[in-house]
Amino acid sequence: LPAPPQIPLSSARSDAKVLILGGGMAGITAARTLHDQGIDDFIVVEARHEVGGRMLSHTFGEPGRQYTVELGANWVQGTRHDDGPENPVWTLAKKHHLDTRLSSYFEGLATFDEDGPVNYTDVIEAASRNFDKLIASAGARLPKSLVDASARTGYSLTGSRPQTPHEHAAEYYHFDWEFQSSPEETSWLASSWNNNSTFFTFSEQNAMSVDGRGFKTILQSEARSFLREDQIRLNATVDLISYSDDGVEVRLTDGQTLSADHVICTFSLGVLQHDDVHFEPPLPMWKREAIYSMTMGVYTKIFLQFPYKFWFDTEIALYADRERGRYPIWQSLDDPDFFPGSGILLTTVTNAFSRRIVSLPKDQILDELLDVLGTMYPNITIPAPTDFHFKSWDEDPLFRGSYANWPPSFLEEKHANLRADVKRRVWFAGEAGSKLYFGYLQGAYFEGRHVAMKVTSCVQGSREACVGFEHVKNVKNTRPYDIDYEVSV
Numbered sequence: 009l010p011a012p013p014q015i016p017l018s019s020a021r022s023d024a025k026v027l028i029l030g031g032g033m034a035g036i037t038a039a040r041t042l043h044d045q046g047i048d049d050f051i052v053v054e055a056r057h058e059v060g061g062r063m064l065s066h067t068f069g070e071p072g073r074q075y076t077v078e079l080g081a082n083w084v085q086g087t088r089h090d091d092g093p094e095n096p097v098w099t100l101a102k103k104h105h106l107d108t109r110l111s112s113y114f115e116g117l118a119t120f121d122e123d124g125p126v127n128y129t130d131v132i133e134a135a136s137r138n139f140d141k142l143i144a145s146a147g148a149r150l151p152k153s154l155v156d157a158s159a160r161t162g163y164s165l166t167g168s169r170p171q172t173p174h175e176h177a178a179e180y181y182h183f184d185w186e187f188q189s190s191p192e193e194t195s196w197l198a199s200s201w202n203n204n205s206t207f208f209t210f211s212e213q214n215a216m217s218v219d220g221r222g223f224k225t226i227l228q229s230e231a232r233s234f235l236r237e238d239q240i241r242l243n244a245t246v247d248l249i250s251y252s253d254d255g256v257e258v259r260l261t262d263g264q265t266l267s268a269d270h271v272i273c274t275f276s277l278g279v280l281q282h283d284d285v286h287f288e289p290p291l292p293m294w295k296r297e298a299i300y301s302m303t304m305g306v307y308t309k310i311f312l313q314f315p316y317k318f319w320f321d322t323e324i325a326l327y328a329d330r331e332r333g334r335y336p337i338w339q340s341l342d343d344p345d346f347f348p349g350s351g352i353l354l355t356t357v358t359n360a361f362s363r364r365i366v367s368l369p370k371d372q373i374l375d376e377l378l379d380v381l382g383t384m385y386p387n388i389t390i391p392a393p394t395d396f397h398f399k400s401w402d403e404d405p406l407f408r409g410s411y412a413n414w415p416p417s418f419l420e421e422k423h424a425n426l427r428a429d430v431k432r433r434v435w436f437a438g439e440a441g442s443k444l445y446f447g448y449l450q451g452a453y454f455e456g457r458h459v460a461m462k463v464t465s466c467v468q469g470s471r472e473a474c475v476g477f478e479h480v481k482n483v484k485n486t487r488p489y490d491i492d493y494e495v496s497v
């Protein structure tokens with residue numbers, strides 16, 4: 009295997025034709041695309057000490073029992089059908105010899121509730137059929153141009169109305185665990201096309217990284233294969249982007265200024281929503297409206313290491329609590345396919361529950377987790393964990409959440425505006441901009457490539473050849489609201 013990438017700490021250069029702001033999947037793919045198009049006059053500017061973005065690994069476990077776990081993206085979701093199109097993330101994984109194992113989410117699930125182990129796999133199978141009906145019903149609406157609604161509306165209309173803790177947990181497993189948002193918070197139509205784009209276009213396989221170099225190695229190795237030292241600045245946090253018809257200036261938090269003809273912003277949607285980076289002049293209203301209309305969700309993986317394994321032999325267990333979303337998914341990494349003997353168990357929580365727990369003292373979270381495990385295993389004395397870790401994505405000013413989600417009220421025009429450039433100077437790329445693959449690494453990849461191709465025509469061509477994305481200045485209803493304020497007496 010190639011040696012770990014050594015990316016230089018800082019470049020002395022300050023001016024380039026293009027500044028790529030952010031060194032995650034979208035940023036490195038944009039850089040690779042520019043390079044492949046013969047443009048090398050660019051600098052990638054990244055706040056962290058390494059590239060990778062939300063591909064973020066962590067060394068976890070007590071001394072002598074340490075493993076590389078993934079706090080962010082962990083799976084290549086959708087690989088390739090026999091002779092169908094290949095997920096470009098899978099292409100990168102293969103190119104850089106990423107060590108992966110196929111996850112078997114839906115085979116041999118262990119099931120628990122507040123009474124301990126109990127079998128409700130029939131309910132999980134029903135939830136799987138309900139999810140399929142949800143997707144199919146959205147597919148039937150699209151050709152008729154029927155209006156969007158929440159996935160909850162879709163579920164209800166197709167006859168799925170979960171009542172019991174088992175039904176809620178089973179629905180959560182199929183829906184929230186993927187979208188990190190509830191059916192109420194999510195678009196019926198967009199969740200369906202998002203699911204189909206990844207799992208039908210590529211494949212239903214989920215290949216999990218168990219690589220000791222971290223999942224990020226695919227980006228770092230890729231970056232090392234074409235980036236020169238003076239084409240990347242690490243530990244450089246962007247604070248202000250000033251733009252005009254003539255070009256762009258980028259101010260870093262240390263006061264340094266970089267200038268360029270174009271910038272490609274790959275900050276997460278959450279970063280754009282929180283004004284962590286300022287724009288001068290402020291971004292136009294149509295752009296801000298789009299930014300604030302899509303949602304950034306939270307997906308928190310909580311890792312626990314125990315001195316020994318006392319739990320289920322399947323990869324995943326489902327726990328049905330009376331409170332929907334309370335520590336429902338448990339994943340064993342101490343599995344012959346993953347990290348045997350590691351003693352690592354992880355649970356995932358999302359959105360509202362996730363925001364609740366990260367505001368609690370760590371001891372309290374740990375007590376809650378041990379309490380749930382005690383409920384799942386009433387006849388076992390749960391040993392004290394040897395390590396415990398999670399990352400609060402929501403609170404990190406470089407991410408402000410985990411990945412984007414398409415809410416029911418989000419119109420296609422607004423999404424086009426989210427993706428659109430401003431003045432053909434300030435460009436936006438990142439997973440949120442991908443209409444089909446938002447949320448996924450492949451979304452970031454496709455956006456990085458697509459936007460870099462647009463910028464290429466601006467850098468190489470005449471002014472006429474430089475064509476930005478279309479945006480809609482005022483997003484309107486096709487039919488105005490008919491509201492009669494008259495008070496009848």
Ligand SMILES: Cc1cc2nc3c(=O)[nH]c(=O)nc-3n(C[C@H](O)[C@H](O)[C@H](O)COP(=O)(O)OP(=O)(O)OC[C@H]3O[C@@H](n4cnc5c(N)ncnc54)[C@H](O)[C@@H]3O)c2cc1C
Nearest residue numbers: 030032033034055061062080081082083246438439449452
């Ligand atoms: C917990 C979690 C689990 C996930 N699981 C999966 C999965 O299994 N499979 C999958 O396909 N996807 C998954 N995703 C989503 C996937 O990680 C993202 O879609 C993808 O990494 C986004 O890439 P990006 O380049 O658009 O953004 P990012 O990776 O966020 O890149 C943006 C970069 O900008 C940098 N930056 C931010 N602010 C500044 C600033 N002011 N100045 C300079 N630099 C800045 C950041 O440090 C970052 O490196 C997961 C994400 C999370 C958080």
